[in-house]
Amino acid sequence: MPVPTSEPVSPDTIPDPPPPRAAPGWAAIRPLLLRLHFYAGVFVGPFLLVAALTGIAYVWTPQVEQAVYAHELHVPAAPGAVPLDRQVALAGAEVPDGTLTGVRPAPAATDTTQIIFDRPGLEPSYHYTVFVDPHTGEVRGALETYGSGQALPLRGWIDTLHRSLHLGDFGRLYSELAASWLWVVVVAGVVLWLGRRRSARRARGRRRLLSWHGGVGLWVAAGLLFLSATGLTWSLHAGANITDLRSSWNWTTPTVTATSPATPGDVGWQPVREATARAGLADPVEIRPPSAAGESYVVQQVGRSWPVKQDAMTVDPGTGQVTGSLPFDDYPLAAKLSTWGIDAHMGFLFGVANQIVLTVVGVAVVCLVCWGYRMWWLRRPGRGEARFGRPPARGAWRRVPGRVLAPVLAAAAVVGWFLPVFGISLLGFLAVDVLLGMRRQEVAR
Structure with missing residues (x-):
């Protein structure tokens, strides 16, 4: 005869109930989306937090640059100007080991001329820029600049932090992982929120957090999808596939032909x-x-x-x-859209209004991630237990009819191939989920 015991049973040792057979419609899809949204959110949440906070910092670097590097960037307005060739010569004397690659004439009377050099020892995409007073020829300073946007050291440092955490190509996997999963989390979350059951009860506790999480997520969903799509164009692996796709469809940004008749001399x-x-x-x-x-x-x-x-x-x-x-x-329409999208992602396209919108979206991401983890914490079995709550029930995919599941799996395979970091991490999700299920069954036995 079994001996009764008063020892409590941990919920982790209780196996999940067997899932019901395939059900039609929303009842079959919702559990799968819920589990996907939960696991993806838990996994990429930290990466999204870092991307959001560093992105907010980057958005406002143009104004910070103007203050920090005011001496190099600006001069008192004055009549007249030193010929551009003389400015270039004065700058070249400051960089005897440099190779001249470009000149940005002062666009306004209070701006400096930027003389851009390539120099031994610089990292890829970095330049050495000399700033010259266009009115007097005085060299105002020299700084390392980054990229085609001539980012000065502070903006270049924050840019690299946002893109790769200063860890090189390995660090770029963090931002690619965040961009690859962001759209999945957003789409699943929007569908779940729109298909939820409304309750007339006043929301409190976890329900209130859920209301905030869903409502804010719905309001910023379009912005998040935009950031995900444009962010992937810069990514290491998916970005290469996007470039190849644009090339095959003739969507690349055109360049002006630089060949000319072999006329002797150089006008300057x-x-x-x-x-x-x-x-x-x-x-x-x-x-x-x-x-x-x-x-x-x-x-x-x-x-x-x-x-x-x-x-x-x-x-x-x-x-x-x-x-x-x-x-x-x-330009082809695709090239225009790419240019506009990248500039809007960086906060340049519409000036301060663009920066404010990106800041609001970034703050929303921080709130959504924090609320999501808080809701997970509130799901824990006992309020006195220092552990997170249980995830949604396993086996949700078995409830999805085959006619729906098959194209979903096929689409996931295609997307996983095109976005390799997403595909590999998705396989990792599945492997971990299977191992956890096997462990729970062993513990239950």
Whole structure:
């Protein structure tokens, strides 16, 4: 005869009840979405927190740059200007081991001219920039700059923190993992929230957190999907696949042809800028020198706020005549969308309004993650126990009809191949879930 015992039984030792047979409609799909949303949220929550906080910091770096590097970036307004060729020569004397790669003439009377060099020992995508007073020729300073946006050291440091945690390509996996799963968490969460049962009772405790979590998530869902999609374009592995896809569909950003007639001589930087200004190319611009014989100067607009200034022209170095142009209006629609999307993701496209929206979305992500973990904590079996609550019941996939489950699995396989970090982590989820199920069964026996 069994001997009764008063020892409490831990909920972790109780096996999950066998799932019911396949059910039609929402009753079959909801448990699977709930389990997916739960596990994905728990797993990528820390990565989303880091991405959100570093993203908020990055969004406001343009204003911080203007204050921190005011001496290098700005000068007192004054009449007249030193010829651009003289400014370039003065900057070159400061960097005898540098290779000149570009010049950004001062776009306003209170701005400096930026003379950009490549220099031995610089990390990839980094440059060495000398800042020159266009009125006097005084060298105001020299700094390492990053990327095509000429990010100064502070913004470049925060940019790298946001993208890779300063851990190189290995660190970029964190941001790719966050971007790969963010859209899954958002879509599952929106579907769950819209399909929930409404209750007339006043929300309290965990129900109140759930209400906040769902409501805020619904309001910022579009922004989160946008950040996920644009973030993936910068990622290490998925970004390469996106680039290949754009190339195969001819969606790449076009570039102006730099070849020109082999005219001897070089008119210099100032005539090149004057020729493109007369042709209608407004500041701000970057002038890139010919890279070889038979190549032209390339003058590219670098304005990133709305309306975007990205027109480009080529100039024959021998005659100083404009030989070609590529207006932004002639870009394919996909290339325009890519440009607008990236600039909006970085907070440049609509200025302060863009920055405020991104900040609100970032703060919302922080709240959503914290509320999610708090709700998990409140699900713990006993209020006095220092552990998290149980996840949604296992075996939800068995309730989904085969005609629905089959295309879902096929779609997951395709997405997992295109987004490899998502695919590998999804397999890891499944493996861990199976192992935990086997352990629970062993403990129950």
